[in-house]
Amino acid sequence: MTNRYKERNDEKADEKRPEDAAERWDRDFVRELHAIRRPKILKRIPGLNNGEVWILGAIWGLERERQMERIRVSELVKMMHCPAPAVSRQLKSLESRSFILRETDPEDRRNTLVSLTDAGIAKAKEMEACLNEFARGVYERMGAEDMEELIRLLRRLRHILEEEEGRWMSAGRNRKEEAPKKGKKKGEMR
Amino acid sequence: MTNRYKERNDEKADEKRPEDAAERWDRDFVRELHAIRRPKILKRIPGLNNGEVWILGAIWGLERERQMERIRVSELVKMMHCPAPAVSRQLKSLESRSFILRETDPEDRRNTLVSLTDAGIAKAKEMEACLNEFARGVYERMGAEDMEELIRLLRRLRHILEEEEGRWMSAGRNRKEEAPKKGKKKGEMR
Incomplete structure (x- = not known):
């Protein structure tokens, strides 16, 4: 218990260091998506x-x-x-x-x-x-200008997302091949 | 049956008229959101x-x-x-x-x-x-420029969405008060 509370406090300390740009984008982007998703x-x-x-x-x-x-x-x-x-x-x-x-x-x-x-x-x-x-x-x-720009940016993000997913998955496959003895059953990996 | 197929064909004819800008934005925006939502x-x-x-x-x-x-x-x-x-x-x-x-x-x-x-x-x-x-x-x-712009646009869209929802709901309330005899039970309205 004490151990877990300690960990919780470490987390808290961790949260106090300044966010970097990617963390801020992630927080803001996810928040906005979530708000728009369920009108x-x-x-x-x-x-x-x-x-x-x-x-x-x-x-x-x-x-x-x-x-x-x-x-x-x-x-x-x-x-x-x-x-x-x-x-x-x-x-x-x-x-x-x-x-x-x-x-x-x-x-x-x-x-x-x-x-x-x-x-x-x-x-x-x-x-x-x-x-x-x-x-x-x-x-x-x-307005037309902002809607077109919003769609352009979402489309660009989706393309990057799909490319990175492709890279990630083939890298994952390689990792799995390189280190098959990690004690995980194959069925658990997917 | 015939009636329903006819209706279906009217729909089809309807789909052939050129989309206006708002319809295109709706289609593209919803498609991109959907693709990003379930990575x-x-x-x-x-x-x-x-x-x-x-x-x-x-x-x-x-x-x-x-x-x-x-x-x-x-x-x-x-x-x-x-x-x-x-x-x-x-x-x-x-x-x-x-x-x-x-x-x-x-x-x-x-x-x-x-x-x-x-x-x-x-x-x-x-x-x-x-x-x-x-x-x-x-x-x-x-990149920073596109991420900041994407978040700005989503935030703007959310603000407009929330304002329009507010207007819509108060208008709905008024409609309900003006025409309470429409044969719908109150429980069905919400």
């Missing part, structure tokens, strides 16, 4: 809770993209990066208000298929119109 | 899967922030924006490898408390060092 507006769509907004939007997006009616629940789960039971719960709630239909896949009875009802399509369009109007207001206040 | 590097921390990385990082962050040992599971769930059973599963897995301890809160037996073990602290530090080294490489390649 409160998504909690204010009439008649839908926050989770339902995401799922209804995902079904609507997939249905439109593929020009087909029914979407596999397993695909939705994968797309939402969300555990299956949580997705199921939201689907059940959307179904209880007749926004979606759930059916067993006649071609593979292990799959459940979902589709938007007419009421669901109307609700998705209402939600989309509401979010688009809101986003348009924000982008227009930002 | 693949988080899947490459030796000995931890992706979900464990987030949870271990969250416990480590909270423990350090509060200079106290034990964190309520309910707080973690809230912080992770993730359903409780998914968090529990990751905690069980971290516990099975002795990175954390789970205990019943002696002051309120309905709560479970978690804390990092010494091995957990070591793993969190290893993970942090790895991510910091990676992030530093990315930021340094971006």
Whole structure:
């Protein structure tokens, strides 16, 4: 215990040394990304809770993209990066208000298929119109120059990120090959 | 059915009209944010899967922030924006490898408390060092000028977003007061 508290105090002392530029960028950048990621507006769509907004939007997006009616629940789960039971719960709630239909896949009875009802399509369009109007207001206040510059910088950051990830992963592979006796099971590495 | 396919085709025709600037910004901005949000590097921390990385990082962050040992599971769930059973599963897995301890809160037996073990602290530090080294490489390649500009633009966007959300919400309240007979239950509105 004493040892852990001591460590905690070392951390504290550590935090007092001046931040360097990369640390400041990291803190500020992560903070801004986090604030932008979950806009409160998504909690204010009439008649839908926050989770339902995401799922209804995902079904609507997939249905439109593929020009087909029914979407596999397993695909939705994968797309939402969300555990299956949580997705199921939201689907059940959307179904209880007749926004979606759930059916067993006649071609593979292990799959459940979902589709938007007419009421669901109307609700998705209402939600989309509401979010688009809101986003348009924000982008227009930002102005063309700043929006173009913001997108250019994010794109540049993403390219660098992807390149560095590539380098990192091939270096990791090499490290693994050079030092395979570190006592970690292979399954644990990935 | 026919009706819905027709609607689908109208959508398609709709998509063919030229995008305006705000639509293009929305598409590009959302795409870049999405790509940056889930860096693949988080899947490459030796000995931890992706979900464990987030949870271990969250416990480590909270423990350090509060200079106290034990964190309520309910707080973690809230912080992770993730359903409780998914968090529990990751905690069980971290516990099975002795990175954390789970205990019943002696002051309120309905709560479970978690804390990092010494091995957990070591793993969190290893993970942090790895991510910091990676992030530093990315930021340094971006360069000071572009990083400062990116943060300035994100901050400006966030301020506008917050102001517009405030306006939107007070307008929504007014709309609700003016037209309370729209047939929606109050509970459905939020």
